[in-house]
Amino acid sequence: MSQSLPQRYGAVAQAGHWLTLLLVIGAFALGWIMSDMKMSPTRLKLFSYHKWIGVTIFGIAVLRLLWRQWAKAPPLPPTMPAWERIGAHLSHWGLYALLFAIPLSGWLMSSAKGFQTVYLGMFPIPDLVGRDRELGKLLQDVHELLTTILLFVVGLHATAALKHHFFNRDDVLTRMLPRWRKTGDAS
Amino acid sequence: MKLFTTAVLLSLATLSAQAAPRTVDTARSDISFSVKQMGVAVDGRFKRFEAQVSFDAAKPETSSAALSVDIASIDAGSDEADSTAAERAWLDKAGFPKATFKSSSVRATGPGKYEAKGLLTIKGKPREITVPFRAADQASGATLLSGQFSIRRTDFGVGGGEWNEGDLVSNDVPVKFKLLLAPAK
Numbered sequence: 001m002s003q004s005l006p007q008r009y010g011a012v013a014q015a016g017h018w019l020t021l022l023l024v025i026g027a028f029a030l031g032w033i034m035s036d037m038k039m040s041p042t043r044l045k046l047f048s049y050h051k052w053i054g055v056t057i058f059g060i061a062v063l064r065l066l067w068r069q070w071a072k073a074p075p076l077p078p079t080m081p082a083w084e085r086i087g088a089h090l091s092h093w094g095l096y097a098l099l100f101a102i103p104l105s106g107w108l109m110s111s112a113k114g115f116q117t118v119y120l121g122m123f124p125i126p127d128l129v130g131r132d133r134e135l136g137k138l139l140q141d142v143h144e145l146l147t148t149i150l151l152f153v154v155g156l157h158a159t160a161a162l163k164h165h166f167f168n169r170d171d172v173l174t175r176m177l178p179r180w181r182k183t184g185d186a187s
Numbered sequence: 188m189k190l191f192t193t194a195v196l197l198s199l200a201t202l203s204a205q206a207a208p209r210t211v212d213t214a215r216s217d218i219s220f221s222v223k224q225m226g227v228a229v230d231g232r233f234k235r236f237e238a239q240v241s242f243d244a245a246k247p248e249t250s251s252a253a254l255s256v257d258i259a260s261i262d263a264g265s266d267e268a269d270s271t272a273a274e275r276a277w278l279d280k281a282g283f284p285k286a287t288f289k290s291s292s293v294r295a296t297g298p299g300k301y302e303a304k305g306l307l308t309i310k311g312k313p314r315e316i317t318v319p320f321r322a323a324d325q326a327s328g329a330t331l332l333s334g335q336f337s338i339r340r341t342d343f344g345v346g347g348g349e350w351n352e353g354d355l356v357s358n359d360v361p362v363k364f365k366l367l368l369a370p371a372k
Contacts (some may be wrong), residue, residue, distance in 0.1 A: 039267060039270075039271045039274075040349065041350055041352065041353075041355045041356070044225055044355060044356075045225065045355065047225075048225040048227070113264055113265040113267075114229055114230065114263060114264020114265055115264070115268075116227050116228065117227075118227045121225050121226035121227075122226060133266070
């Protein structure tokens with residue numbers, strides 16, 4: 001290979017990764033709280049914030065995929081067995097798929113329920129589907145199911161990263177962390 | 188006898204001064220509104236209403252309209268939005284099951300354009316409003332009256348308390364209507 005692949009994730013890829021985590025936690029927390037609330041102005045606000053975060057997550061996922069074409073991801077450690085590699089790829093692409101599918105289902109669900117998504121209260125996102133109560137309920141189930149799946153895949157993803165760090169003692173976790181984490185190593 | 192004749196003549200005169208009532212085809216008529224929250228317009232409509240309309244394009248001042256809208260028939264797109272709208276803070280379905288409009292005068296404002304003044308009553312609160320509308324003759328001989336006006340929901344005590352804090356829910360509520368009048372007999 002004339003040009004070696006990078007050994008670490010760059011600053012942009014890392015920013016995209018950790019920002020996505022923060023936003024997913026935020027959107028999940030808001031979604032959890034607001035779905036059990038009684039209708040109130042606060043609840044309407046939370047709904048809007050939840051949608052804005054979802055749109056942002058979707059946008060960042062698009063940018064991350066584009067960025068990945070430019071700045072390739074570092075290769076997996078050569079010591080990893082085939083099943084782990086397959087698992088890692090599946091969960092990574094699964095995460096991307098969910099980061100697209102969950103906001104999409106939320107957007108369609110909002111349209112079906114008659115609440116258009118207006119990003120930051122300023123930029124209306126067109127309704128792809130018209131108002132339809134049954135479709136709205138179905139999409140709500142889909143949105144919640146996909147979110148539950150995301151929760152599991154994120155858990156798997158984080159567990160695998162920790163297992164690599166503490167058990168395999170490789171750089172799978174640290175290469176997604178800023179370099180200041182490793183200044184003590186003088187490497 | 189003279190008195191009686193005068194009375195009959197007078198009542199006939201009053202009758203003729205009134206445009207003939209037209210049947211409103213409610214299935215093909217529509218009353219809708221839009222409420223904006225957090226910059227998001229949520230549209231709704233009332234599926235059931237009664238309307239007594241008499242309209243004569245040649246003598247618009249003889250026209251009149253009386254409408255009664257069934258609050259329970261609201262369709263704001265989702266069960267949650269419907270039940271919220273029916274709550275006491277909003278339209279108070281239980282306390283005030285009907286919203287009504289009764290015209291006091293109608294006049295022409297241009298070709299095919301008219302204006303009705305009248306009393307709109309929501310949640311038991313009457314307010315004088317002016318409703319501009321158009322009348323278009325349909326091929327079937329029917330007449331389509333359509334128009335829109337805007338009300339301030341707080342004038343009617345709709346959505347009080349916490350709902351009026353900040354600019355979360357807009358005060359102005361545009362209302363649109365289409366009334367299809369069956370051909371004059």
